[in-house]
Amino acid sequence: MSAHAHPELTKNQSLVFGSLSEAGGPLTAYAILDLLREDGFRAPLQVYRALDKLVEYGMVHRLESLNAFVACAHTGCSAHGAAAFAICEQCGDVIEFTPDEALKVLGEWTKAQQFSLSRMTIELRGTCSTCALKAI
Template identity: 45%
Template sequence: MKKPAKAAPAGHAHDHEHCVEDAIAAAEKLCAAKDLRFTPLRRRVLELVWSSHKPVGAYALLDSLRNEDLGSAPPTVYRALDFLIENGLIHRIERMNAFVGCSHPGEAHRGFFLICAECGNAEEIEGDGVSDTIVAAASSRGFTAREMTLEVTGVCSDCKSG
């Protein structure tokens, strides 16, 4: 499966439209493989989430969808977000109550994010060693870890040097 481009740090010029196109292609492929409906609303919500590397809140999505004929009622949009999360196409950034595109759609992985407090970009990173350490620590206490998201806030290199 073709992966969407990794999140670009703030200030780095890149073809962001390519990120959206890759995310849609990955979603179409995943939905076809799982025999899931990739409705126009689900597609549009995924496009909006991938429209930047900054996490986007549900209300911002609702505002964007308000003038479109796809059904912008809050429950409908939340169901689309739930579908995208359940199928590994987006992640929820709890601290911000917002959503960001998954750079590893369809792959079993943990959500680890570096979130810049200055520009607001969120970058998904690989964290197998981190998750192994947490799982081992939990296991030593008789706890079975199921889901894990790690959100690290700080300042990205572009904001630090800018």
């Protein structure tokens, strides 16, 4: 069983996760639907139901600013309830990372404010090093 496998995955959840894993980048729910039409997917609701569970399991993340989803790049996301992404506005590349120091500061703030945090997604938008080099 892989690091991302979850024993309760349905057929639809497995297909959606597989399509995101193979994509190598973020996909919208409608792009996933198009990829899975041959597998019997007919309605966006089928994709959204699967995505909701995969997000809950920590296997998939929703990129709010892109209204898209991406397969988790590392294990343990569901354990710390946070994910961070650097999104290149030029090429669309998405890099997932864990900003430990930022998570610590934000965690301390939530405790001080008595704010009950359910999840956290940090999105950095800018230009990746590859695109920056191309601009020179």
